[in-house]
Amino acid sequence: MPRLMTTIPLAGVFALTGCFSSSGEEQSTSESADTDARISVAMLQPPRSGLSPLSDDAFKLSRWSTAETLIALDAEGEAQPGLATEWSQDDADPSLWRFTIRDGVTFHDGSELTAAAVMESLQAAIDASPQPRILDGVDLELSVEDDDVLVRTADEDPLVPQRLSSPQLSILAEEAYEGAQVVDPIGHGTGPFELISVDGTSSATLDRYEDYWGDPARASGMDVEFVPDGTARAAALRTGDADVVEAVPVGQAGQIDEDLIYEVAMPRTNTLYLNTEEGPFSDPEVRAAAREAIDRAALIEGAYESRADVAEGLLGPALPWAADLRDEASYQEIIGQRAEPAAVDGVEISLGTFTDRSELPEVAVLLEQQLEQAGFVVTQDVREYQYIEADAVDGVFDAFILSRATVLDSGDPVAYMYSDFACEGSFNISQFCADSVDTALQFASEQYPADGRELAIMEAEAQILAEDAAIPLLHERVIQGEAASVSGAEQDPRERLLITGETALGESD
Structure with a gap:
């Protein structure tokens, strides 16, 4: 049965990027946030595929709010606007979907987000070998019409919008795909933070993107360390070396102030x-x-x-x-x-x-x-x-x-x-x-x-x-660690969000 998807106002997308905690309640953000502060993050696993969005590394790009998708998901898992502002399923042909691309968005390299750029980015995922797993068993054909992206499936697919929310289908600038075996996300996303550099499997650096299409990030950037050792991650939270820590081991949780850990x-x-x-x-x-x-x-x-x-x-x-x-x-x-x-x-x-x-x-x-x-x-x-x-x-x-x-x-x-x-x-x-x-x-x-x-x-x-x-x-x-000075970090059951434009540190003394 065909479905017509209701247009959702622009304000809806801002509700997705910094308001939902594990309990579904709105997280508070400090009015005295230090906008010059950088957030230190200790991540669980290092990149395995050069941070290619076509791999599981895509979830790091998503958790750092540097790469974005056409569709976002709210706390209930419902599709919401992202880089697409509205979408509809054709009444006569339910295998055809139309996505309207958001105006006024630029990639971190300064190029413009267009329907053609979206189509090229999604086509790269379709042509990848292996494909992102969200495309397992799914045949997509893409085209552009009247500045919209048309997505046609071989068979009627009720979850086309939800599929396009996958971080593995993040939209990157054209230059990210030119002449590279692995897609290069550095400087090619659309999110509130720009990926500046990656030091192999050791660290990554991101800065606030001043020309972001939404509200600018409250923090000036983030410094990410990849720390597979759980004891070392927990120690980084206890000592103040990290502001936000992924996956504090259960065995370490008892050694940390309960006010600094969140169980989801x-x-x-x-x-x-x-x-x-x-x-x-x-x-x-x-x-x-x-x-x-x-x-x-x-x-x-x-x-x-x-x-x-x-x-x-x-x-x-x-x-x-x-x-x-x-x-x-x-x-x-x-x-x-x-x-x-x-x-x-x-x-x-x-x-x-x-x-x-x-x-x-x-x-x-x-x-x-x-x-x-x-x-x-x-x-x-x-x-x-x-x-x-x-x-x-x-x-x-x-x-x-x-x-x-x-x-x-x-x-x-x-x-x-x-x-x-x-x-x-x-x-x-x-x-x-x-x-x-x-x-x-x-x-x-x-x-x-x-x-x-x-x-x-x-x-x-x-x-x-x-x-x-x-x-x-x-x-x-999951047990997530956050320093007392942190506000607006996401406690996301789906592990898509962590540091968003709303994440901030309290003003330094």
Whole structure:
């Protein structure tokens, strides 16, 4: 059924960039903010792809408010204006969408934002290899008409606006794409902060962009350090070396003033992916044995100091509708098709995870103990994420523990499910392929948000869990650190925003 999207006034977009906290309440900003101050930020993971917006590095560009998208999402996940001020779906042809591009926007290199520039930027993402995962299974054709961008999909797609909110579809200046293997975001965004320089995997520098199309940033810039070691990040907050700190480890939270930390329920699930293509877990009964061996509550108590939630499925409490829909008869019928667990005795398995999220190695230790009690023999491989990701995706491990955001790209979990569990998914660590899951994901992708999409998503979850391709362990809560002088930093469950134009430091004494 076609949809006509209502035009939203300009003021709506400003409400998106600095007002929503984890509780949905408006954050206060200091009237005595020091507009000459620079914000020091300690980030969890270093760039893995030269800060290319076509990779997961795009979320850093978004969290620094240097790269922007056509569409933004509000606290409820609804599409709101970004670099597009309005959009509509054609009544006669629901595969066609029209986006009106905001006037008066310049890129950081001084060039003008035009419909043609938007089309070229989006086309670069379409042509990329691999494509950004938000485009998995999606065919887009772009054109320009009357200064608007037209987006045509091969099939009717209810989530075109939400897809265009993905940081991996950020709009950069034409010069960012010329003659480069990796797209260069330095000096080519449209946000309130301009990316000035990047020192490899060590640091990044951003300055206020004085010609920003909206209100200018309250801080003069930010200095970012990449600090994979969680203890060092926590120490940077305690000592005042960092004003804002990503992902304070649970084990460090108790050593920090409670007034400086914020706990946010995340749409992020700690999941054990099982290699369904080869090795012991190609047998569904062996996968079922692993599932039955796991004590989730013990993992949470032991590794997260009870600062997490038991996973009953792939989607957690950050999506409150998920739990209720698991009681539906259709969901329970699918789950009832799970294989019965085999008796395992001496079955050898390899278990991988990474150190960047400091709780995961401890989860691996506890999980090894639980699996060995069930009869498995476990060999662990734990490395930094940048050194283990390729092996995980290539199916080197029998099992892999991953902390995975479930609504990272579009605000909707179908893209995550497709990426991880569809036969053609680009991040299919489980090497999994099942017609029943592909069919369920296809059906869910065709539903409009108001027309039963949530139930269809949950039935797709049930199909995945029925195959034990992955075992959800727990739903994480992120602990974000902010110095007492900081105001207006975002506590964003989707991990898209962190430092915005509204973020400021109190005036220096």
